[in-house]
Amino acid sequence: MTPTSFHPDRPALVGRLRAAGCVFAEDEAELLIAAADSPEALTALADRRVAGQPLEYLLGWAEFCGLRVAVDAGVFVPRGRTALLVEAAAAVAGPAPAVVDLCCGSGAIAVALAERLAPRWLAAVDVDPAAVACARRNLAGRDVAVLLGDLYEPLPRDRRGRLDLVVANAPYVPTAAVALLPPEARLHEAPVALDGGADGLAVLRRVAAGAVDWLAPGGHLVVETSDRQAEALCASMRALGLAPRVLRAPEWDATAVTARRPG
Incomplete structure (x- = not known):
């Protein structure tokens, strides 16, 4: 400082x-x-x-998983609860995994996983150009591809069916509930990082559907959601042939779902 x-x-x-x-x-x-x-x-x-401007935008950074991550105005601010997603991903990743961080925002999750996992391949993807620019700053100097596009669309085709780990802190706020968010989020963060559609699961269902094709057999999808949405999300994952499990950390007010691709 x-x-x-x-x-x-x-x-x-x-x-x-x-x-x-x-x-x-x-x-x-x-x-x-x-x-x-x-x-x-x-x-x-x-x-x-x-x-009412978010503190992180004024400082230019946020603390996440013990790391200082740059956060630009308009980019989704990493929340403390997302540490559960990182812990869950690290627990199922295996040695030297091939990993993609979807809806990466500032790149905070990718930074944390790069520190913990020593992945053999790591990419981060976001549909928001401001988020991609911020993530590229945070991941500069690492062998990480930061790609602009919609979920799996910009990934190299030769990675299809070969990923060990897909992580996503995708938007999961129901559209009608966005107006009820604290002003710091509702007025300052990009709507695309918050609005998860009518029931909040529209993007997460697309993430799960794509994971079936992009994960290697035995690979894992790890996502953040809310406690009240977890069972509906798990039902969607089971219908796709994935094997989900719900993780909860009340001390962080956090819920995550891990889903294994059988094989």
Whole structure:
């Protein structure tokens, strides 16, 4: 973090953030102070935070699985709950897997899996050009292809049927519930990263259908969903011939589904 040579009024900043509804006002105040190099810069950051802009956009990064991941304005902010997806993927991946991260957003999951798995091949895909640009920054210097396109469409054809692991934090908010999301998400993150269709499972069903063709026999699909959607998603996966299992982590308010392709 950037050292500061000025002496901000921390209690006043904390009070202002708390009044604006920031639950972790003390922590946010320290992060904003560290990110500012002058009183004017701090005031500008505080003004934007009070106006509802996500803290991660103001800082330019988010913490995810113990890593600092760059996050650009408009790109989906990685949530702490998605650590369950990473843990679940690492548990089923096997040695030196071939992996694709669909709906990659900032590339946070791909970064975390690159650290944990030492994959022999890793790609990340998103349909949003802003997300792809952000993921390319986060994955720069690694042997990772970051591709623009719809789910499996931009993947090399020779990878079909040869992937060991497909992970996806695809959008799963039902369309009617998007308007009920916190303003930080609803007003600032790309709608394509949030809206999962009428029941929230439209994109996840497409991810599962494609996994049947792209996974190697014995390979795994790992996705995030909500607790109330998990059983319906599992039913769709079983109908495709996949063998799903639901994982829950109440401490993270997180639900993930792993699905194995038999063979």
